[in-house]
Amino acid sequence: xxxxxxxxxxxxxxxxxxxxxxxxxxxxxxxxxxxxxxxxxxxxxxxxxxxxxxxxxxxxxxxxxxxxxxxxxxxxxxxxxxxxxxxxxxxxxxxxxxxxxxxxxxxxxxxxxxxxxxxxxxxxxxxxxxxxxxxxxxxxxxxxxxxxxxxxxxxxxxxxxxxxxxxxxxxxxxxxxxxxxxxxxxxxxxxxxxxxxxxxxxxxxxxxxxxxxxxxxxxxxxxxxxxxx
Numbered sequence: 205x206x207x208x209x210x211x212x213x214x215x216x217x218x219x220x221x222x223x224x225x226x227x228x229x230x231x232x233x234x235x236x237x238x239x240x241x242x243x244x245x246x247x248x249x250x251x252x253x254x255x256x257x258x259x260x261x262x263x264x265x266x267x268x269x270x271x272x273x274x275x276x277x278x279x280x281x282x283x284x285x286x287x288x289x290x291x292x293x294x295x296x297x298x299x300x301x302x303x304x305x306x307x308x309x310x311x312x313x314x315x316x317x318x319x320x321x322x323x324x325x326x327x328x329x330x331x332x333x334x335x336x337x338x339x340x341x342x343x344x345x346x347x348x349x350x351x352x353x354x355x356x357x358x359x360x361x362x363x364x365x366x367x368x369x370x371x372x373x374x375x376x377x378x379x380x381x382x383x384x385x386x387x388x389x390x391x392x393x394x395x396x397x398x399x400x401x402x403x404x405x406x407x408x409x410x411x412x413x414x415x416x417x418x419x420x421x422x423x424x425x426x427x428x429x430x431x432x433x
Contacts, residue, residue: 236395238272246388246396253386257403259419260381260412267398268337269297278404280418285310285374297402298325302345312371312378318355320368322346326358369407379414380407 236243254262254275261278263271282300291306293299300306301314301321308314325342346356372379381404388396406412 236393238395243393243396250399250401253401253403259415260406261404261415263297263402265297265400265402266395267335268341269299271295271297272399276422277415277419280422281372281379281415282307284418285372296341298341298345302348302351304349307372308350310372310374312373313369315352317368317370318351319359320365322355323359323362370404377414379411381405381411382407 238247250264250273254264254273257275257277259277261281262275263278264273266272285307291300292303293306298321301311302308302318311317322342325338345351367382367384369380369382372381383402383404386401386403388399406415
């Protein structure tokens with residue numbers, strides 16, 4: 205009955221374990237790590253998605269918005285924006301997007317993107333996937349200098365859009381992408397359910413051409429290094 209109710213309400217697997225424990229039953233769903241042997245096929249699939257997304261950026265995040273994997277395009281593009289430096293919170297998408305020393309100065313429509321990200325975090329809190337660490341992260345980024353105080357108030361009426369337009373500016377050039385988040389279908393493992401793959405796609409020919417140029421330049425450097433004795 206507990207599992208039937210949880211399935212009907214689409215309760216996340218982590219919370220289903222908590223419900224089972226509260227009802228006096230043993231947890232059913234395990235929480236693996238991506239290094240576990242059982243998840244080799246999943247890692248292979250994720251690697252294929254990241255490679256297929258080239259020459260456009262893609263990142264894989266966990267429930268706390270920590271970056272667990274990227275493709276080469278993401279590494280190259282964000283390194284270009286940051287001029288190769290490692291800013292505060294470089295391993296976490298929320299910190300990168302909200303900290304004034306991170307990607308925020310390069311996002312031309314930052315307030316719109318920030319609103320979308322915060323709405324997503326608040327919706328996750330309603331779904332039960334935001335734990336104490338997630339709440340602390342949310343409080344941290346909302347307290348960064350320059351973050352509008354109105355973002356602290358949950359906006360639960362505005363629907364989340366399936367794609368998010370984001371424009372990056374760097375040295376007089378604008379790169380227009382839209383991002384789409386993918387989750388793994390019908391996972392039976394907590395870790396897998398909480399993974400998200402965010403892929404960036406060009407919104408115009410100029411952005412597509414710039415991304416391909418970065419990819420081609422990296423390929424030439426790689427070939428040169430391979431050919432060196």
